[in-house]
Amino acid sequence: MSDTTEHRSPVSITGLAADDPHLAPAARRPELVERVIAVTFVLGLLSMLGFGWAYWVNAKAWIIGATMGAGLMFLGLGLTAWGKYLMARGPFVEERHALASSKSDRDALAAALVERGAGTMQRRRLLGGLLGGGVGVFSIVALFPLLRSLGPLPKSTLFHTDWTKGSYLVDSTGRRVHSTDLAVGSIVTVYPEGTENTDRGQAVDQTVLIRISNESFTTQRGRESWGPQGFIAYSKLCTHLGCPVGLYEQQLQMLVCPCHQSMFDVTDGAVPTFGPAPRPLPQLPLYIDSQGYLRSQSDYDQPVGPGFWERTS
Amino acid sequence: MSDIATARGRQRSRGRYGRVSQVIDEVDERLGVARGTRTFLDKIFPDHWSFMLGEIALYSFVILLVTGVFLTLYFVPSSAIVTYHGAYKPLDGQKVTQAFASTVNLSFAVRAGLLMRQMHHWACDIFVGSIVVHMARVFFTGAFRKPRELNWTIGVTLLTLAIVNGFLGYSLPDDLVSGTGIRIAYSILLSVPLVGTYLAFWVFGGNFPGTAVIPRFFILHVLIVPAVIVTLVTVHMVLLIRQKHTQFPGEGRREDNIVGAPMFPVFMAKTSGYLFIVGGVTALLGAFAQINPIWQFGPYDASRISYAVQPDWYMGFLDGALRIFPSWELTAFGHTIPLEVTIPAVIFPGLVFGLAYAWPALERFFTKDVAMHHLLDRPSDRPVRTAAGSAVFGALAMLFIASSTDVIANFFHLSLNTVLWAMRILVLVTPIITYPIVYKICKELQGVRGAGKRKTVNVVSRTEQGEYVATPAPAFSDDVADELEPTPVPTFIEVAEVSHDGTGVRTVDR
Numbered sequence: 001m002s003d004t005t006e007h008r009s010p011v012s013i014t015g016l017a018a019d020d021p022h023l024a025p026a027a028r029r030p031e032l033v034e035r036v037i038a039v040t041f042v043l044g045l046l047s048m049l050g051f052g053w054a055y056w057v058n059a060k061a062w063i064i065g066a067t068m069g070a071g072l073m074f075l076g077l078g079l080t081a082w083g084k085y086l087m088a089r090g091p092f093v094e095e096r097h098a099l100a101s102s103k104s105d106r107d108a109l110a111a112a113l114v115e116r117g118a119g120t121m122q123r124r125r126l127l128g129g130l131l132g133g134g135v136g137v138f139s140i141v142a143l144f145p146l147l148r149s150l151g152p153l154p155k156s157t158l159f160h161t162d163w164t165k166g167s168y169l170v171d172s173t174g175r176r177v178h179s180t181d182l183a184v185g186s187i188v189t190v191y192p193e194g195t196e197n198t199d200r201g202q203a204v205d206q207t208v209l210i211r212i213s214n215e216s217f218t219t220q221r222g223r224e225s226w227g228p229q230g231f232i233a234y235s236k237l238c239t240h241l242g243c244p245v246g247l248y249e250q251q252l253q254m255l256v257c258p259c260h261q262s263m264f265d266v267t268d269g270a271v272p273t274f275g276p277a278p279r280p281l282p283q284l285p286l287y288i289d290s291q292g293y294l295r296s297q298s299d300y301d302q303p304v305g306p307g308f309w310e311r312t313s
Numbered sequence: 314m315s316d317i318a319t320a321r322g323r324q325r326s327r328g329r330y331g332r333v334s335q336v337i338d339e340v341d342e343r344l345g346v347a348r349g350t351r352t353f354l355d356k357i358f359p360d361h362w363s364f365m366l367g368e369i370a371l372y373s374f375v376i377l378l379v380t381g382v383f384l385t386l387y388f389v390p391s392s393a394i395v396t397y398h399g400a401y402k403p404l405d406g407q408k409v410t411q412a413f414a415s416t417v418n419l420s421f422a423v424r425a426g427l428l429m430r431q432m433h434h435w436a437c438d439i440f441v442g443s444i445v446v447h448m449a450r451v452f453f454t455g456a457f458r459k460p461r462e463l464n465w466t467i468g469v470t471l472l473t474l475a476i477v478n479g480f481l482g483y484s485l486p487d488d489l490v491s492g493t494g495i496r497i498a499y500s501i502l503l504s505v506p507l508v509g510t511y512l513a514f515w516v517f518g519g520n521f522p523g524t525a526v527i528p529r530f531f532i533l534h535v536l537i538v539p540a541v542i543v544t545l546v547t548v549h550m551v552l553l554i555r556q557k558h559t560q561f562p563g564e565g566r567r568e569d570n571i572v573g574a575p576m577f578p579v580f581m582a583k584t585s586g587y588l589f590i591v592g593g594v595t596a597l598l599g600a601f602a603q604i605n606p607i608w609q610f611g612p613y614d615a616s617r618i619s620y621a622v623q624p625d626w627y628m629g630f631l632d633g634a635l636r637i638f639p640s641w642e643l644t645a646f647g648h649t650i651p652l653e654v655t656i657p658a659v660i661f662p663g664l665v666f667g668l669a670y671a672w673p674a675l676e677r678f679f680t681k682d683v684a685m686h687h688l689l690d691r692p693s694d695r696p697v698r699t700a701a702g703s704a705v706f707g708a709l710a711m712l713f714i715a716s717s718t719d720v721i722a723n724f725f726h727l728s729l730n731t732v733l734w735a736m737r738i739l740v741l742v743t744p745i746i747t748y749p750i751v752y753k754i755c756k757e758l759q760g761v762r763g764a765g766k767r768k769t770v771n772v773v774s775r776t777e778q779g780e781y782v783a784t785p786a787p788a789f790s791d792d793v794a795d796e797l798e799p800t801p802v803p804t805f806i807e808v809a810e811v812s813h814d815g816t817g818v819r820t821v822d823r
Binding site for chain 2: 010013014055061062065066068069072075076077078081082083084091093095096147150151152153154157172191199200202204206242246258260272274275277278279306307309310312313
């Protein structure tokens with residue numbers, strides 16, 4: 001083998017002579033590489049000065065970021081090149097010693113565990129059992145109150161909204177909706193009066209009110225009195241994952257959920273016609289009182305929003 | 314003239330290495346670390362570009378910690394309602410939560426605040442991405458085999474924690490987009506059979522949205538999950554040092570050695586340079602690529618929604634699964650199981666990560682290979698593993714694409730129904746066709762071992778008599794070794810028999 005191949009075979013770095021070719025720079029022309037790296041370091045230094053200046057004068061965020069990023073890039077590229085081209089070229093080799101201990105060491109450990117530890121336990125089974133029982137009870141007792149204190153129990157809160165018999169329908173500003181307010185084809189998000197600015201009102205009670213025609217509108221059999229003067233109201237919570245069903249496609253009479261594209265047929269009890277939603281949007285029965293205001297006949301006849309274990313249907 | 318009086322004399326009295334020796338003496342007498350540190354400095358790191366993928370993950374995590382600490386100085390984790398009066402005029406006078414107001418504020422009023430926020434967000438996307446790519450490298454080269462199964466398990470856990478913490482952090486600003494994400498997370502918790510409502514109520518401290526979730530997500534995001542990540546990263550590194558790095562096979566590389574560059578100074582220089590480069594890329598992204606402009610989305614209001622909103626990329630596969638899964642809700646015996654949520658968002662990710670956790674054991678069981686492995690596989694040498702991994706990645710990639718069905722339908726002027734069915738079919742078909750194709754490619758590559766690598770060159774020279782002589786040049790260590798076993802050529806390629814006519818010239822029939 002010639003000299004060129006000699007120093008390409010891996011050696012151990014420990015105790016290598018200072019003039020060993022493995023310790024020579026990897027680059028063929030180290031002076032040139034050194035000059036290039038010097039230039040990148042100078043650019044990095046200048047960028048960092050620029051970064052300091054930009055920060056000092058509170059320049060725009062992109063200028064601060066650009067100077068810092070450029071500085072880091074130049075320094076990083078220079079340093080990497082330094083390591084790759086100017087440091088010992090190697091290759092070096094290291095022996096991989098067996099990870100495992102000797103058989104006698106392992107036997108000694110096993111003996112210590114079994115004879116000293118388990119032996120003691122076996123002679124004092126009662127004590128061991130009592131200790132284990134105490135710790136076990138503590139773990140269970142500690143776990144349950146910890147979970148329990150995280151929040152209230154669901155109880156029946158998921159089954160009801162704040163809509164009750166006679167609730168006024170108000171818009172997000174709290175204004176009561178009057179039967180003369182909406183033209184045919186318009187839609188508005190309504191809440192039971194008093195909840196329009198609350199988290200619960202927005203998250204649970206939100207309802208879409210659509211004026212679909214001028215005459216009483218029946219969306220499904222059994223709901224003949226729910227849509228006076230063409231006003232119909234559905235829960236705005238998608239039955240898939242509870243996103244607000246915010247898009248009203250007037251031409252197709254569809255309510256569309258922008259999250260996962262479920263579509264509900266407004267004219268047919270909001271039955272899902274497309275997408276992952278499994279159930280129709282619950283409909284809110286409405287009536288118009290003697291002064292012409294829209295009010296709810298009752299709460300929804302089923303829980304609103306996505307499905308959960310305790311739901312019965 | 315005494316020895317002590319001159320500088321050279323003082324130097325001599327300290328020994329050959331001067332002050333350094335002195336410091337080492339002082340430290341070693343107390344801690345006894347000289348020998349171990351020397352071994353550590355001599356530690357050899359194998360050289361291959363794919364080994365730096367994990368470094369990207371580590372360094373983007375460092376950036377996350379640094380920028381994250383900056384953000385905590387200004388972010389207020391509270392759902393209390395305040396009226397916004399700040400630098401961003403379009404929001405002036407609006408009632409928003411403190412979390413939202415402080416995020417807008419730190420973006421506009423704090424020096425370099427916007428940069429830090431964008432760097433933090435970009436570093437997170439890079440963090441999760443580099444973990445996935447690093448994991449793919451480890452998987453396809455078989456680096457998870459004995460003795461490194463535990464480190465693989467830790468790695469999968471780290472990926473899970475990174476995704477979870479990414480989601481938690483994304484939720485904190487309480488803007489319209491992230492609030493919708495939290496709402497969906499709540500509904501996913503609700504969908505868990507038997508205990509779902511309890512889970513949801515305990516995580517959120519009551520019915521959605523409540524005021525507990527932002528402070529809770531905050532402490533999880535900035536303390537608890539990062540603490541676990543830091544611990545596991547430390548164990549990950551300690552195991553790496555203890556078990557030493559794997560290496561690809563090659564000349565002089567054996568199961569019982571490591572060939573490469575020493576820790577000090579070569580690897581240290583390269584890896585510190587790499588930290589700077591990762592930081593530089595993140596800073597440039599933070600400077601020039603806008604990410605998550607929450608002031609454009611507005612504050613969260615559970616009854617409002619925006620259009621064409623996709624989550625951060627690492628949640629995409631879940632969102633895609635939720636979009637394309639059919640609406641199969643199960644109602645029986647007075648109970649409801651929303652399978653259209655439980656299956657894609659709970660059971661499916663559980664299966665994917667469960668498969669990742671179980672893979673080393675599965676492979677050991679089926680291949681009966683219980684030996685130690687320090688030399689890596691070429692992916693083509695393990696066609697079944699490579700094909701299986703590619704199939705899973707293919708399916709996940711399709712689910713990722715499915716998370717933007719609405720955008721695709723809009724962009725290509727297709728009906729949503731067409732896109733939905735196309736994605737449903739693609740998610741199922743992609744792994745089925747990926748597997749045999751990748752398997753076949755692996756087999757083909759086995760037949761052309763060394764293709765694309767540098768062969769030993771022949772130096773052709775002309776003698777004085779006009780005769781041309783070819784002399785093989787000396788081999789380099791990364792050349793294809795001569796002693797490699799010739800691999801059988803794939804059967805469907807017809808190889809003509811080579812005949813020798815005694816002159817030393819080979820003739821091949823064409």
